[in-house]
């Protein structure tokens with residue numbers, strides 16, 4: 001569930017299951033312990049079974065098609081938007097209160113900081129943006145925003161357009177069956193590699209991708225102690241794969257450094273710089289190779305699952321809502337009519353897709369790819385009549401807010417029209433409820449890029465193809481949100497489509 005980077009909580013989920021099994025006998029004798037006895041001023045709640053707490057209840061909820069009751073029932077029981085529980089081995093305060101969530105996001109680096117288990121930190125690398133703090137984080141975050149937050153640049157739009165079309169060209173003609181999630185992952189991976197090291201899809205990207213997939217699996221596995229000595233475990237294989245992916249990136253970075261020395265530090269056009277070039281020039285060229293490797297690797301990891309699942313679920317929701325699909329098609333057919341059939345999409349085209357943005361917002365709201373974020377209190381935090389003590393873990397649930405009927409009418413229904421410009425969701429209050437990309441100092445630096453990629457993908461999909469589900473598929477939430485079968489669809493090329 002948490003899953004900024006989707007993985008961490010899932011690992012914890014699984015580790016906690018294991019722990020739970022080992023301590024099964026305790027369950028029999030355990031009694032519920034109200035947390036209030038231990039600390040009168042913590043938000044109300046129960047800490048459940050000894051050691052295991054309420055972890056198994058949380059996991060069970062997320063294994064059903066409707067995980068909401070875990071949070072909703074506790075919020076209703078205590079009559080407050082925050083409650084205390086005990087999950088993944090720690091007392092944790094859960095927040096379903098949008099105001100408190102915003103406060104937590106804004107307080108990153110001051111009253112709170114984000115924290116990950118060491119198994120995740122090892123896979124990410126010590127210099128990953130997700131792990132750095134303080135001034136170093138500020139500098140790296142702004143550098144990432146500079147690079148990723150520029151999807152308006154013509155070369156980047158052109159890369160996205162080309163990569164999406166190249167993937168679609170590999171689909172059969174006139175008909176094909178594909179697992180949409182796999183295709184979306186190819187696009188996302190190839191695009192990120194292009195941005196990081198300016199390498200087009202080919203043998204190098206394929207060999208790195210093979211290892212990379214094993215690395216990603218590691219985030220969803222049980223991190224056994226001494227896993228590096230157990231290469232047959234998923235986590236052990238992920239550690240090996242990390243070495244290989246890091247090795248491949250290191251080689252490219254070293255080569256670039258040599259070239260830079262040979263060329264006397266000549267720079268390319270600002271717009272065409274890739275991330276490595278950006279890093280080589282940043283801060284007087286003081287980043288070490290290992291810092292650059294970890295940094296690139298963390299970017300490769302952070303946007304992969306999220307963007308791919310967003311693409312897949314947008315298509316699934318549209319398929320299940322034919323009126324929305326018809327309106328989306330009309331929007332994109334109009335763009336094509338104006339542009340002509342072979343013209344690549346430009347920034348101005350992206351800016352004339354208002355209904356597409358409603359579809360993306362609504363997919364983000366309903367799907368909650370990142371259901372919330374974990375933080376740790378750096379100091380005692382006062383909220384309403386409660387005090388959350390220094391050191392306590394806090395989970396800000398975005399999902400609980402996004403699916404709350406007080407904020408969104410028929411909250412569980414996919415209704416892209418709710419985001420149309422005259423709607424109150426466009427107001428400042430509406431915007432403060434909607435945090436699919438987090439906020440504050442750790443606001444996702446890929447937020448605009450993800451939107452652009454999905455918009456371009458939808459454009460080419462609806463203007464070139466029609467489709468139906470090849471098999472029934474459903475959304476699952478454990479260990480992360482995705483569809484069970486990767487959404488297999490039967491595609492047919494539209495007779496008027498351009499290959």
Ligand code: HEM
Nearest residue numbers: 004130302303306307310370373436437438442444446450
């Ligand atoms: C639908 C797509 C995406 C969603 C829903 C999403 C969501 C998020 C969220 C909620 C956070 C904040 C985590 C926190 O506060 O602890 C975050 C952080 C981050 N995201 Fe994304 N993200 C998406 C796509 C991307 C893409 C495409 C990239 C880059 C290629 C990316 C890179 C990052 C990085 C590097 C961070 C860490 C920022 C930091 O700690 O300073 N994300 N993302």
